[in-house]
Amino acid sequence: MNFIRKIIDTRTKNDEAFYKDLKKIIGFNPKNLQYYKKAFIHRSIKEVDKKTGLPLNYERLEFLGDAMLSSVIASYLFQEVPSGDEGYLTKMRSKIVSREHLNELGKDLDLFRFVRSNVVKSKFGENIHGNIFEALIGAIYLDRGYTYCKKFVFKRVIIPYVDVPKLEGKITSYKSLFIEWCQKVKNDFVFEVYEDSGNDTIKHFSVKLFLDGKIIAKGRATSKKKAEETAAKRAYYAFQHEISNL
Incomplete structure (x- = not known):
């Protein structure tokens, strides 16, 4: 407990507020805030890593988060539906991780409030919500590993939203x-x-x-x-x- 207090005391007020909001969203203590900060940087900021000179934005984290999300969902469906063949499982996974659904998840968590960009927020399309939701999952994976990534996906995606029988009849396209x-x-x-x-x-x-x-x-x-x-x-x-x- 004293260790956690020590970490919080070394942060700026903005970092502390971000830490507290983030903890409520992900359900556990984040260790490295830099991963999560990066998850909400839009490419329009044009920030670069001082050491590598590479761009700092959420796009690579979005790629990683997409893979981690698909992995957790695939594992869940594999165990939950033992009779499902490859085609069935692929179709069901696609329904769960559809762009429309990810956008809804990002909106439900109000992740857009954390985005830093040089673009007027009203100019963003709907997909920004799903993009940063995936980037957040990528940040969780880098910060706490697969186990915590899985916990988050179960808490925010599978438990509240995944109903296999209902999904079977859902039209995604x-x-x-x-x-x-x-x-x-x-x-x-x-x-x-x-x-x-x-x-x-x-x-x-x-x-x-x-x-x-x-x-x-x-x-x-x-x-x-x-x-x-x-x-x-x-x-x-x-x-x-x-x-x-x-």
């Missing part, structure tokens, strides 16, 4: 499902995407989804991928009966 249906029934489809900023300050894209030459759905979002997914989702519900019967 309406576009993939729609395309798969079209290919099976030999329907021609086209996603026609164009830039459509209108009066918005952030660039937007609109998409028209054609089926056998007819427009069946439209979508609009801040990226081409999101706009296509929106249109595909609307198309899915318009043809849900036909698609579900395949």
Whole structure:
């Protein structure tokens, strides 16, 4: 206990506040705050390591965290679903670590408040939340190892959110499902995407989804991928009966 107090006493007030907030989020004492600070540095800051000259931002930690998260989820599913084959387990893991779900997890923990950047925060897209969530997992791994990484994933991902039976019926990509249906029934489809900023300050894209030459759905979002997914989702519900019967 005296050792912990000694560590806290040597920190700045900002570090102490960060330490306390971080401990609440991860559920244990962080040892090296530098790993966690790095997990929230955006590349726009353009910081470099004084010793190596390499960039200091969360991107490498995000890569590491993605791998650690996938590893913990894969191990959990392998043990939880002994009858699942490789394809099934891969599909279930993809649903758990989907970008949409990771973004929600990052938002739930309010991780965005820690981000340091030279970009106006309103300009960030949704994926920043999932990116820093993965970076945080990477920082935990470097700081405390795999065991604590696993504890965090179980506490923040698996226990509160993972329900295997429910996940089996969850659709993670309406576009993939729609395309798969079209290919099976030999329907021609086209996603026609164009830039459509209108009066918005952030660039937007609109998409028209054609089926056998007819427009069946439209979508609009801040990226081409999101706009296509929106249109595909609307198309899915318009043809849900036909698609579900395949």
